[in-house]
Amino acid sequence: MTVSLDDTINRQTHSSLSWLFSRQTFWVFMAVVLACLVLSVMTDTFATQKNLFNVTRNFAFVGIIALGMTVVIVTGGIDLSVGSTLCLAAIICGMTMSAGYPIWVGAGAAIAASLAVGLVNGLLIAYMGMPPFVVTLGMLSIARSLAMVTSNNKMVYQFGPDQDILLWLGGGTTLGIANPVIVLVVLALITGFVFRWTRFGRHIFAIGGNEHAATLTGVPVKRIKVIVYIISALTAGIAGILEVGWLGGVTTNLGQGMELSVIAAVVIGGANLAGGVGTAFGAVVGSALIEVIRNSLILLGISTFWQLAFVGTFIIIAVMFDRIRSLRQQE
Amino acid sequence: MPVLELSGISKHFGAIQALNDVSLELEAGGVVGLMGDNGAGKSTLVKIMAGNFRPSHGTIRIDNREVHFHKPIEARDNGIEVVYQDLALCNNLTAAANVFLGREIRKGFGPISILDYAAMYKRAGELFKELKSETRPRDLVKQMSGGQRQAVAIARTRLSDAKIVLMDEPTAAISVRQVAEVLNLIHRLKDQGIAVVLISHRMPDVFAVCDRLVVLRRGTKVADKRVADSSPEEVTGLITGAIERA
Ligand SMILES: Nc1ncnc2c1ncn2[C@@H]1O[C@H](COP(=O)(O)OP(=O)(O)O)[C@@H](O)[C@H]1O
Ligand SMILES: [Mg+2]
Numbered sequence: 001m002t003v004s005l006d007d008t009i010n011r012q013t014h015s016s017l018s019w020l021f022s023r024q025t026f027w028v029f030m031a032v033v034l035a036c037l038v039l040s041v042m043t044d045t046f047a048t049q050k051n052l053f054n055v056t057r058n059f060a061f062v063g064i065i066a067l068g069m070t071v072v073i074v075t076g077g078i079d080l081s082v083g084s085t086l087c088l089a090a091i092i093c094g095m096t097m098s099a100g101y102p103i104w105v106g107a108g109a110a111i112a113a114s115l116a117v118g119l120v121n122g123l124l125i126a127y128m129g130m131p132p133f134v135v136t137l138g139m140l141s142i143a144r145s146l147a148m149v150t151s152n153n154k155m156v157y158q159f160g161p162d163q164d165i166l167l168w169l170g171g172g173t174t175l176g177i178a179n180p181v182i183v184l185v186v187l188a189l190i191t192g193f194v195f196r197w198t199r200f201g202r203h204i205f206a207i208g209g210n211e212h213a214a215t216l217t218g219v220p221v222k223r224i225k226v227i228v229y230i231i232s233a234l235t236a237g238i239a240g241i242l243e244v245g246w247l248g249g250v251t252t253n254l255g256q257g258m259e260l261s262v263i264a265a266v267v268i269g270g271a272n273l274a275g276g277v278g279t280a281f282g283a284v285v286g287s288a289l290i291e292v293i294r295n296s297l298i299l300l301g302i303s304t305f306w307q308l309a310f311v312g313t314f315i316i317i318a319v320m321f322d323r324i325r326s327l328r329q330q331e
Numbered sequence: 332m333p334v335l336e337l338s339g340i341s342k343h344f345g346a347i348q349a350l351n352d353v354s355l356e357l358e359a360g361g362v363v364g365l366m367g368d369n370g371a372g373k374s375t376l377v378k379i380m381a382g383n384f385r386p387s388h389g390t391i392r393i394d395n396r397e398v399h400f401h402k403p404i405e406a407r408d409n410g411i412e413v414v415y416q417d418l419a420l421c422n423n424l425t426a427a428a429n430v431f432l433g434r435e436i437r438k439g440f441g442p443i444s445i446l447d448y449a450a451m452y453k454r455a456g457e458l459f460k461e462l463k464s465e466t467r468p469r470d471l472v473k474q475m476s477g478g479q480r481q482a483v484a485i486a487r488t489r490l491s492d493a494k495i496v497l498m499d500e501p502t503a504a505i506s507v508r509q510v511a512e513v514l515n516l517i518h519r520l521k522d523q524g525i526a527v528v529l530i531s532h533r534m535p536d537v538f539a540v541c542d543r544l545v546v547l548r549r550g551t552k553v554a555d556k557r558v559a560d561s562s563p564e565e566v567t568g569l570i571t572g573a574i575e576r577a
Contacts, residue, residue, distance in 0.1 A: 005460060197445040198445060199446065202432075205424060206432055208423065210421045217433040218407065277423060
């Protein structure tokens, strides 16, 4: 009796291969790889170093914010304000630097502004019990409006004494890799580590799985909720600074509609909008897929007007995948 | 000497009087069945002991010392553990993660401390074995049977050195076979000298595992007696009000 009980308790349920095949992220990853292979064969423009460089750099911005968004979505929340926060951070960074301040002041001010946005979102959601959708929708308007007020809605394209550093940060490379891509990789590794190995990571999954249970077992739910919105805004701020450096100029329509690409990337990468499911790798892979689709349409000479239709289809397929899996589990 | 003593506990929510002057004593190794109709105040009483609500009137004493709980964690620190009506489990996490939720074991690496998976799997496995439940620490709770889910919720109460375990309708939504498992788990707790409060609507369960019966009707305690001195008919009468008091 004791022996068989021991056996039962210690038995492994899944082989690692069947686990892998049950992951949506794995299939999306395969889709990206397949698309890249097909494009390499069908066009002689895809697998060029220049194009690959552009593709990776282009999805880095969405990817960085997708990491922060994943943290929020895992708790069962949503942050619609990231595109506006990115714009606000970019404008503040640009304005501060064009006023003659060094880059660390400009970037510091941009980060401080995005942290403030996240803090307000988080406090209203966690302590006032307001729905994340509504709070961050309001913040989407407010942050963009603040960006317009700050810049008087003018383009900022001169960045003072540290202009070169800023342009290098967003547009330059290190060891042949675009700097935003390096930032993305580092942040993805940190996010992955936090998800798997820290108590904070464990708690955000618990909140997304069953918030009531998390509260009853003593998880500091409110504090964690504030922190996740701060993290999401922080990633938007970082992406904003990098994007100004890449573009070499910033207007107040930067990042418009970006929240939708970011959420699409996260969902395609395997996170569940109901909360409790999501990975850092998925956020990166989801962002990559969207950019590869866009790039392939351009290279194959198909109108880029089709891009949104493809992204939309992938979102629906991703959710369908999830649905089918949970139906199968019920049987 | 009672491990927990409630005296003159009342609780109102606005105009609703959920509990009215309820007193109750729990003994080590004793299982008390708490019965009553829907809305009689059973969950409210448990939540007061668990630190979810503060009583409007009355005192709580543990080992003869008066205590005031502001948060569930304070009750837990005083040796009171709860198995909630809905079990308070996260389906997306493993059994071990649920057992340790809010009390994760960590190991330090310089300035950061990381989750100690090995230690938590091991300890969770030991607890399931102690409870004689075929539950695997690494399995996701969403794939588990009702009985295994109960074992996870109950294993959680065994993490600390709890003296009192409160169970709110643990057998409400599970199959007959699983009910037997839960009743076995309650026997295990009793053997270890833990005071158990079991809320249940199921008369046979209460008569199978409880030593004492407490009946609430509209917030008032109408009976507190040994199970051996009562009968299902009497309890039904007390719950419905056909019998005024016993
Ligand atoms: N948080 C609350 N706010 C207001 N009224 C409550 C609350 N919790 C319980 N009540 C009321 O208190 C009474 C007792 O409820 P409860 O303790 O849940 O009963 P039981 O568990 O015996 O079915 C009911 O009338 C219920 O509506
Ligand atoms: Mg109840």
